[in-house]
Amino acid sequence: MSGHSTYEPKTGFERWLDSRLPIVRMAYDSVVAFPTPKNLNYWWTFGGILAFCLGMQIVTGIVLAMHYVPHVDYAFNSVERIMRDVNYGWLIRYVHANGASMFFIAVYIHMFRGLYYGSYKAPREVLWILGCVIYLLMMATAFMGYVLPWGQMSFHGAVVITNLFGALPVVGPSITTWLWGGFAVDDPTLNRFFSLHYLLPFMIAGVVGLHIWALHVPGNNNPTGVNVKSAQDTVPFHPYYTVKDGFAVSVFVLMFAVFVFYMPDALGHSDNYIKANPLVTPTHIVPEWYFLPFYAILRALPNKLAGVLAMFGAIASLFVLPWLDTSKVRSMRYRPTAKLYFFIFVLACIALGFCGAKLPDDPVIPGVTSFQLMDADLNSFVWLSRIAALYYFAYFWVITPLLGLTETPLPAPESISSPVLSHPATTPAGAVASPEKRG
Amino acid sequence: MADTVVGANPDPHASGSSLVEGDPNRRDFIHIAATVAAVGAVGALAWPLIDQMNPAGDTLALASIEFDLSKVVEGQQVVVKWRGKPLFVRYRTAKEIEAAIKDDHADMRDPATDESRHKPGKAQWLILIGTCTHLGCVPTFGGGEYGGWFCPCHGSVYDTAGRIRKGPAPLNLVLPDYSFLSDSKIKVG
Numbered sequence: 302m303s304g305h306s307t308y309e310p311k312t313g314f315e316r317w318l319d320s321r322l323p324i325v326r327m328a329y330d331s332v333v334a335f336p337t338p339k340n341l342n343y344w345w346t347f348g349g350i351l352a353f354c355l356g357m358q359i360v361t362g363i364v365l366a367m368h369y370v371p372h373v374d375y376a377f378n379s380v381e382r383i384m385r386d387v388n389y390g391w392l393i394r395y396v397h398a399n400g401a402s403m404f405f406i407a408v409y410i411h412m413f414r415g416l417y418y419g420s421y422k423a424p425r426e427v428l429w430i431l432g433c434v435i436y437l438l439m440m441a442t443a444f445m446g447y448v449l450p451w452g453q454m455s456f457h458g459a460v461v462i463t464n465l466f467g468a469l470p471v472v473g474p475s476i477t478t479w480l481w482g483g484f485a486v487d488d489p490t491l492n493r494f495f496s497l498h499y500l501l502p503f504m505i506a507g508v509v510g511l512h513i514w515a516l517h518v519p520g521n522n523n524p525t526g527v528n529v530k531s532a533q534d535t536v537p538f539h540p541y542y543t544v545k546d547g548f549a550v551s552v553f554v555l556m557f558a559v560f561v562f563y564m565p566d567a568l569g570h571s572d573n574y575i576k577a578n579p580l581v582t583p584t585h586i587v588p589e590w591y592f593l594p595f596y597a598i599l600r601a602l603p604n605k606l607a608g609v610l611a612m613f614g615a616i617a618s619l620f621v622l623p624w625l626d627t628s629k630v631r632s633m634r635y636r637p638t639a640k641l642y643f644f645i646f647v648l649a650c651i652a653l654g655f656c657g658a659k660l661p662d663d664p665v666i667p668g669v670t671s672f673q674l675m676d677a678d679l680n681s682f683v684w685l686s687r688i689a690a691l692y693y694f695a696y697f698w699v700i701t702p703l704l705g706l707t708e709t710p711l712p713a714p715e716s717i718s719s720p721v722l723s724h725p726a727t728t729p730a731g732a733v734a735s736p737e738k739r740g
Numbered sequence: 741m742a743d744t745v746v747g748a749n750p751d752p753h754a755s756g757s758s759l760v761e762g763d764p765n766r767r768d769f770i771h772i773a774a775t776v777a778a779v780g781a782v783g784a785l786a787w788p789l790i791d792q793m794n795p796a797g798d799t800l801a802l803a804s805i806e807f808d809l810s811k812v813v814e815g816q817q818v819v820v821k822w823r824g825k826p827l828f829v830r831y832r833t834a835k836e837i838e839a840a841i842k843d844d845h846a847d848m849r850d851p852a853t854d855e856s857r858h859k860p861g862k863a864q865w866l867i868l869i870g871t872c873t874h875l876g877c878v879p880t881f882g883g884g885e886y887g888g889w890f891c892p893c894h895g896s897v898y899d900t901a902g903r904i905r906k907g908p909a910p911l912n913l914v915l916p917d918y919s920f921l922s923d924s925k926i927k928v929g
Contacts, residue, residue: 457877457893460871460875460876460877461875461876461877461893463876464874464875464876465875467875467876478794478795479790479793479794480793481795482793482794482795482796482799483795483799483823483824484795484799484802484823484824484825485823485824485825485871486824487799487824489793489795489796489799493793579821579824579825579826579878580819580821580826580870580878581878582877582878582879582880582891582892582893583892584880584892585892586877586892586893600894600908602908603907603908604908604910605874605875605908605909605910606910608908660895661894661895662895
């Protein structure tokens with residue numbers, strides 16, 4: 302898509318088609334001849350893995366919809382019927398349910414990759430924002446999909462999430478009623494969630510198309526963060542990255558299969574095998590693991606509206622990141638200080654996820670009560686999540702803007718090829734701006 | 741007719757220069773009118789598609805319910821489903837009422853006296869919508885340090901009058917519209 306097309310129709314039919322619908326040309330230019338930086342590492346394979354996940358979810362989802370009944374009286378039993386009676390239903394449902402978790406594992410790695418290597422910086426801001434849109438759509442899709450089996454966690458998860466909108470002043474209650482289609486989460490809610498759960502993956506696929514389009518205009522970022530300078534810095538996408546991505550997908554599928562065949566319910570919650578009961582909330586209600594960090598932020602604040610705003614703000618911060626980062630150096634390979642703060646950020650996200658799964662008042666270190674400060678018990682998950690949430694926001698709004706102005710980055714290589722040629726395994730990353738190439 | 745008029749007698753204001761001068765002419769008017777009409781039409785078309793998600797007629801027509809209080813013994817709570825949500829019917833003990841009145845002037849997020857939480861002369865009957873005002877979970881009976889309810893989702897604690905005492909919930913448990921039909925029968929809704 303960038304630069305000249307090198308496609309040459311070989312057969313008469315291809316020539317005929319090329320002058321009418323140049324679709325083979327488009328495919329050739331974007332997945333065969335596309336010039337790709339030659340130094341991409343395995344962190345760059347997660348785009349392909351995500352495309353695989355999306356395809357898998359759509360295929361298994363369409364099949365499941367052939368057997369599922371979106372009605373409060375039948376939904377739970379229809380899922381049980383899929384598990385017990387439908388041919389290979391158990392396999393298809395376990396692939397779909399675990400596939401959602403695999404999708405999120407991949408997307409989080411993909412996002413952290415972008416953060417670390419500065420892939421969100423100019424000229425890739427639109428590419429990054431489209432990615433954030435995909436992530437939002439994924440969260441909406443996953444949430445609505447989790448409601449469909451109509452188990453206890455499905456139902457009460459739906460109650461909690463829809464009530465989040467009730468925190469908005471003035472319009473909140475009308476919005477929740479509108480989302481519910483009634484006075485509570487009930488049959489109308491289940492029906493519309495099913496309808497939207499079927500729709501949104503195709504919207505994701507559409508935005509993925511835009512995401513790839515926006516990727517192919519500037520081309521891939523790469524581990525050095527240095528722009529492609531010449532054809533020497535690139536290799537054609539096929540066979541180099543089709544093979545590399547293919548290998549990564551195969552390894553990923555192995556891990557996926559371990560979950561599907563050996564611990565299919567490890568990532569779920571046993572309470573969701575109890576049919577929804579609006580009158581009893583499970584004693585310990587938690588969302589799926591991929592929402593836990595945001596759930597912890599929600600609970601970290603003692604005020605309902607503030608908690609909801611902080612949770613949405615945590616996602617909104619991602620959207621504006623390209624304009625918060627003042628550093629001109631893309632890759633953190635050459636930003637040792639930023640690298641340190643980045644790894645603390647990763648730890649803070651993991652800590653938030655950990656806190657989200659625990660009861661807020663439980664002690665972090667059991668048996669220790671010496672962290673009492675006035676009436677606050679600092680040895681509690683709610684306080685750990687407060688500290689981690691504070692760091693989360695500080696990373697985006699304070700550390701990232703200030704670091705770019707104050708830090709001294711290491712010299713970045715002149716081109717992608719120079720560190721590759723001087724062998725990074727034996728040369729420290731900072732020294733690869735090889736002096737012999739200067740001047 | 742309009743065509744022939746314009747064709748035969750070109751509008752002197754219809755050139756680009758008139759726009760620079762900010763002189764509205766008939767063509768500007770047509771543009772604005774067409775845009776307004778198009779936006780109005782889109783809005784009119786969008787509204788049914790948005791409003792269809794609001795509660796349907798049969799959902800709104802959910803009848804009010806009657807409940808026989810003689811089924812509840814002192815100290816007990818019965819949960820009834822009303823409009824898809826749990827309704828708490830609690831027969832409070834004298835001790836619980838006393839505790840609630842004692843705290844009438846305690847520091848509370850949503851101050852309310854115990855008197856305002858029940859019908860006059862019916863202090864033993866507490867009728868509440870059983871969804872936490874935080875995010876709608878169902879609080880558990882008898883939990884929390886105030887002897888009222890404890891919400892398992894995010895740790896909100898309500899006292900024996902259903903008032904919020906601790907945790908993230910902003911408001912007291914909501915009182916439904918209800919009335920006593922007789923000493924032992926209420927009508928909710």
